[in-house]
């Protein structure tokens with residue numbers, strides 16, 4: 108039986124794309140499962156002049172657009188918990204209206220004073236909102252009532268701006284009240300990294316530089332920048348994907364076993380891992396990271412001719428890099444990462460490449476056998492979820508040759524359909540007060556310090572863009588980066 112959670116939600120940016128497309132449908136799933144029942148209310152705010160009825164009609168559409176039936180009593184009961192208040196976040200005096208509404212709904216739904224403030228709008232407002240929530244008395248002050256602040260990405264655009272933002276938030280909220288969203292941490296197979304590692308002796312006992320040759324993390328996107336150019340062109344792939352999603356995945360792969368499966372213990376280990384990540388000097392940053400920008404093909408415009416992109420943009424739409432940890436577990440075992448837009452396909456995967464056997468006895472003395480291949484453990488994150496382990500086995504014949512075979516586990520279609528969306532999990536975690544799958548400030552700050560150094564070096568040089576063909580796996584430099592180390596990407600086009 109699911110535990111019912113109680114809270115009044117206040118969504119800033121309550122009429123925005125993210126709220127309608129992801130957040131409200133996720134709340135509905137929590138309602139259908141019984142995590143939310145009677146004791147909750149949702150207030151949406153923005154500058155638009157709407158009333159409750161119009162807002163509820165928009166919620167109905169949001170549920171319908173995400174594939175829900177909306178003519179049921181269940182859907183209508185859920186929607187009846189939604190309220191709207193127009194509000195400009197820069198108008199401090201107007202917070203009194205929100206306070207009154209929150210207090211009223213708290214009493215009406217007996218939410219026991221619990222409050223969740225979700226900032227789903229442009230990041231330049233995060234600091235002001237957090238400050239006004241406190242000074243204008245919106246924070247619950249009951250002994251057992253909680254206040255939780257959920258922050259969307261991006262969290263700053265470099266270490267300095269992230270620190271300023273964090274300092275502003277910290278004036279109103281303690282670290283354990285702040286939930287910084289990284290939706291990759293809500294993905295089933297990213298969460299599965301911990302189960303795979305710490306639930307299997309077979310895996311964890313080999314999870315180090317003695318047995319692992321290298322680890323590859325690929326977040327590949329098929330689409331281009333679409334309609335988000337005004338945001339993306341100021342960000343680029345390094346800030347948009349590497350600083351957050353990739354650094355989070357890498358820290359889960361690299362961390363030591365936590366003392367216990369709690370948010371505090373897991374975060375402590377991720378931070379320790381990030382602290383041992385080598386921050387590159389200028390020369391190493393230039394050698395170990397490469398960038399790209401997509402060109403044109405057939406009807407596909409190059410990045411510089413996408414809507415709202417300046418024709419001389421030097422923003423990267425692709426990044427590949429080598430990360431090195433200076434610690435006992437990983438010294439000498441590189442982590443290669445890559446991500447980009449307009450690549451061959453949309454997928455996320457982690458390939459763990461083990462060292463080849465030290466002696467290949469099957470190659471001696473005059474065997475025609477092909478050399479033993481490296482064992483590879485692949486974690487398929489999306490679109491299909493599962494694992495694959497490549498081993499060497501004997502071929503099925505009278506001679507003695509070996510061939511690589513794969514042990515595959517793919518989550519079946521029904522299970523995949525029933526898998527909660529990242530935002531549903533993350534909202535549930537916020538209701539529970541579990542910070543495991545959110546980025547803590549120390550993690551964010553170490554990730555920025557690493558990424559800032561790459562950015563600094565790149566900003567010194569004009570890149571030769573465009574430099575990769577749409578639907579490829581990025582520029583030639585990404586191949587050279589790994590080939591230089593006598594290695595290759597496990598996922599290649601046509602394999």
Ligand code: NDP
Pocket residue numbers: 119120121122123124125126152153154155194195196197226227228229230259260261
């Ligand atoms: P939108 O631009 O769609 O929505 C912005 C919202 O903020 C609208 O409701 C807008 O309403 C409101 N708003 C803007 N200015 C003010 C103001 N001064 N006072 C009150 N409300 C205001 O943004 P998204 O929903 O796309 O993004 C929201 C956040 O989520 C951003 O931080 C983004 O980076 C992040 N995000 C979004 C993703 C997505 O898929 N959309 C994915 C990952 C992260 P109005 O203008 O009427 O006031």
Ligand code: BG6
Pocket residue numbers: 260290328347455
């Ligand atoms: C977002 C980035 O954080 O992640 C987008 O801002 C990117 O640019 C998206 O497209 C990818 O997420 P997913 O879940 O589709 O892999």
